[in-house]
Amino acid sequence: MGATAPILFQHTPEKEIIMAKWINAEQIKDQVSLVDLLARLGHIPAYHSGGELFYKSMLREERSPSFCVNDSMDVWFDHGGPGRSGIKGGNIIDFGMAYWHPATFPEVIERISDVMAIPEPRKSLDYPQQKRPRQQAKRVANYRIETIKELGSHPAITRYLKSRGIWNAAQGRVKEVYYAIDSGPKQGRQFFSAGWQNEAGAWELRNRIGNRDFKACLGRKAITFIPADPSRLSIFEGFMDYLSWIADNPGAADTVIVLNSVNLINAAVDRARTYKRIDLYFDRDGAGEVALRTAQEALPHAIDRSDTYRGYNDYNEMLMARRERNLPWEEDHIFEKMMATYRR
Numbered sequence: 218m219g220a221t222a223p224i225l226f227q228h229t230p231e232k233e234i235i236m237a238k239w240i241n242a243e244q245i246k247d248q249v250s251l252v253d254l255l256a257r258l259g260h261i262p263a264y265h266s267g268g269e270l271f272y273k274s275m276l277r278e279e280r281s282p283s284f285c286v287n288d289s290m291d292v293w294f295d296h297g298g299p300g301r302s303g304i305k306g307g308n309i310i311d312f313g314m315a316y317w318h319p320a321t322f323p324e325v326i327e328r329i330s331d332v333m334a335i336p337e338p339r340k341s342l343d344y345p346q347q348k349r350p351r352q353q354a355k356r357v358a359n360y361r362i363e364t365i366k367e368l369g370s371h372p373a374i375t376r377y378l379k380s381r382g383i384w385n386a387a388q389g390r391v392k393e394v395y396y397a398i399d400s401g402p403k404q405g406r407q408f409f410s411a412g413w414q415n416e417a418g419a420w421e422l423r424n425r426i427g428n429r430d431f432k433a434c435l436g437r438k439a440i441t442f443i444p445a446d447p448s449r450l451s452i453f454e455g456f457m458d459y460l461s462w463i464a465d466n467p468g469a470a471d472t473v474i475v476l477n478s479v480n481l482i483n484a485a486v487d488r489a490r491t492y493k494r495i496d497l498y499f500d501r502d503g504a505g506e507v508a509l510r511t512a513q514e515a516l517p518h519a520i521d522r523s524d525t526y527r528g529y530n531d532y533n534e535m536l537m538a539r540r541e542r543n544l545p546w547e548e549d550h551i552f553e554k555m556m557a558t559y560r561r
Contacts, residue, residue: 241326242310249333251309252288257332258316262286266433276300276315277503280530281430298479298504305480360435362420364395365412374411377425382536383460386467387411390460394420396435413456413475415439421456421477440481442488443473450474450492451522452485452512454499458532462498465536471496479508486515495519500531 252270255261262270263282274284274295283296294306302318304311313325320328368384369375374393378384394412398404410422410431419436441456451471453459459475472492474485479499489495489512497512499505501523513519526535 241330242322245326245329245333246308246310249309249329250288251286251291251293251312254309254312254329254333255286264429274300276302279502279504281432296478296480297502298507300503359399360396361399362394362396362435363407364393366393366395368393368411371409374409374424377423378411380425380537381457381461381533382540383457383464383533386460386463390463391456392420394422394435413441413477415441415475415477423457434477438478438481440477440484440488441473441475443475445472446470447472447491448493449496450489450494451496451498452476452489452519454479454505454508454531458498458500461532461536476508479504482508482511486512489516489519493518496522498522498525498532501526502530505531 252262255272255275258275260272260275262272264271270286270288271282272284272286273279273282274297276284276295277297277300279297284293285296286293292306292308293312299305300315300318302315304315304318309329310322310325313329314320314322317325317328368378368387368391370393375384378387378391390413392412392414393409395407395409397407410424410433412420412422412435414420415434415436415438417437417439419434419439422431422433422435424431449471450473451462451469452474453462454476456475456477459473463469474488476482476485495512495516495518497509497519499509499512499521505523509521509523513521526532529535529538
């Protein structure tokens with residue numbers, strides 16, 4: 218009997234379809250801009266910071282933009298945590314898997330191809346494709362910390378912390394951080410912000426620029442661990458919420474963990490296992506719910522304390538909402554308001 222050709226090398230229609238999908242996937246990764254895809258899907262960045270674009274996440278509900286895209290490297294990361302898919306970063310195809318969850322890989326490739334009007338793979342093989350140039354990720358600091366000061370030196374930082382209702386609680390816990398940019402489009406510019414230090418020695422920065430809150434981190438993201446009572450632990454998403462809680466509970470002796478990012482929930486869980494009482498103060502949004510589920514699955518005795526600020530997204534939002542109203546002589550345009558009462 219003559220030898221038959223191995224089945225492995227037979228070109229069946231099914232294998233041709235699989236090969237076509239694979240070719241399209243490589244074509245998408247090499248040539249398609251994630252920013253362009255987002256634009257065609259109707260998503261535009263809320264603002265730019267350095268070489269990164271920040272969007273309101275299209276993978277979950279949120280108020281402040283935390284979906285970050287580095288266009289030069291064509292990668293994304295959702296600082297607010299993963300959505301329903303469990304994917305929180307990656308390349309353009311990872312985004313597609315998260316955006317169209319629970320679509321399969323071939324379905325996602327087809328949808329990206331349709332949105333971007335990519336030609337059929339067989340046609341595209343007739344001529345060489347030009348890869349979209351990308352930068353390699355570099356973990357090189359592009360900033361220089363110049364000075365760390367106690368609060369009270371810069372009036373803008375003072376106004377910001379007072380506007381958040383945490384000025385008194387911030388004393389001795391928050392610093393004024395002055396830093397300069399060493400590279401990139403903002404090279405040579407100097408900045409300042411309120412700074413909260415994490416256990417890696419990095420600084421979580423907060424300030425108000427125009428009508429929006431500025432958030433950044435100088436250095437590596439990490440939790441902040443504040444040891445105290447060895448049996449009681451309270452966990453917060455951010456330091457604004459922690460300081461708001463301190464404003465309400467000035468005598469509290471709990472050990473505290475501030476996540477500084479919901480993506481660090483697993484690091485917090487590892488540190489929390491030995492505590493008999495654990496209170497969780499997470500945001501009442503999608504990312505906070507994911508963090509809450511993660512914590513309570515690993516720590517069944519942990520208690521959700523978000524009812525404390527029911528009706529608000531987080532502790533600080535509640536604190537700001539109930540701040541005392543200005544005294545009459547502190548109100549804006551008080552003279553005009555008083556005169557109006559005498560007009561007929």
